[in-house]
Amino acid sequence: MKDFNKIDFLIQKRRIKLIENFVPPNSYILDIGCGYYPQNLINLRQKIKQAVGIDKDIPDTVLAPNIRFIKTEFKTIIPLPNNEFDCVLILAVLEHLDHPPEIIRECYRVLKPGGRIIITIPTNYSKAILLILAYLGLISKEEIFDHKHYFRKEEINKMLLQAKFKKIIGRSYNFGINALFVFEK
Numbered sequence: 001m002k003d004f005n006k007i008d009f010l011i012q013k014r015r016i017k018l019i020e021n022f023v024p025p026n027s028y029i030l031d032i033g034c035g036y037y038p039q040n041l042i043n044l045r046q047k048i049k050q051a052v053g054i055d056k057d058i059p060d061t062v063l064a065p066n067i068r069f070i071k072t073e074f075k076t077i078i079p080l081p082n083n084e085f086d087c088v089l090i091l092a093v094l095e096h097l098d099h100p101p102e103i104i105r106e107c108y109r110v111l112k113p114g115g116r117i118i119i120t121i122p123t124n125y126s127k128a129i130l131l132i133l134a135y136l137g138l139i140s141k142e143e144i145f146d147h148k149h150y151f152r153k154e155e156i157n158k159m160l161l162q163a164k165f166k167k168i169i170g171r172s173y174n175f176g177i178n179a180l181f182v183f184e185k
Contacts, residue, residue: 009037009039011139012039015040015178016039016043016091018180019089019180020043020044022116022118022169022182023047023087023116023118024047024087027047027048027049027086027087028049028050028085028086029048029087030054030084030089031052031054032074032078032093032103033091034055035057035058036055036057036059038053038063038069040053040089041067045064049066051066051067052067053069054069054072054079054080055069055072056071056073057071074103075099076099077106078103078106078109078110080110082109083110083111083113084110085111086111086116087117088110088116088118089118090107090117090119090120092120094119094121094151095150098148100149101159104160104163104165108185112185114184116182116184117165117182117183117185118180118181118182119156119182120181121151121156122147122177122178123151123176123179124151125176126150126178130147130177131144153170153181157170157181166184167181167183168182169181170182
């Protein structure tokens with residue numbers, strides 16, 4: 001289980017405020033990398049018709065009857081059916097994955113036509129800042145040291161366009177150290 005602290009929760013809450021207007025009401029949501037503390041799903045509960053959270057470390061309690069969890073070490077395949085979801089969330093997760101392009105293609109597969117993928121990442125500009133904050137113990141060392149890649153915005157755009165997504169928005173936030181992407185199938 002990751003070592004989350006108060007600052008991590010505040011960052012996560014800020015991220016949810018940023019994306020919540022892009023999540024359609026009454027959605028069937030897939031939260032990739034939901035984590036043991038699935039704050040994304042908790043904070044978006046008013047927009048959820050049904051939800052699935054997947055991660056290698058999932059809650060051991062039921063949050064709500066319309067939210068289920070799948071424990072998986074998803075490397076390149078998402079173990080879910082085609083054209084199932086209205087919205088896929090990959091919030092501060094893509095940088096932890098070994099095979100991001102494959103997971104993006106899988107997101108396209110599991111999304112319904114017109115469905116949205118919402119991604120947030122720390123940009124390549126954030127690496128030094130995040131490492132300092134982690135060494136100071138202000139944010140989770142485990143999470144930061146697990147980053148496999150710091151993406152440039154252009155890399156994410158290219159990856160999503162190659163997977164046949166259509167761009168809605170791509171922009172920086174938090175003074176350029178993070179970026180938000182919303183694309184549609």
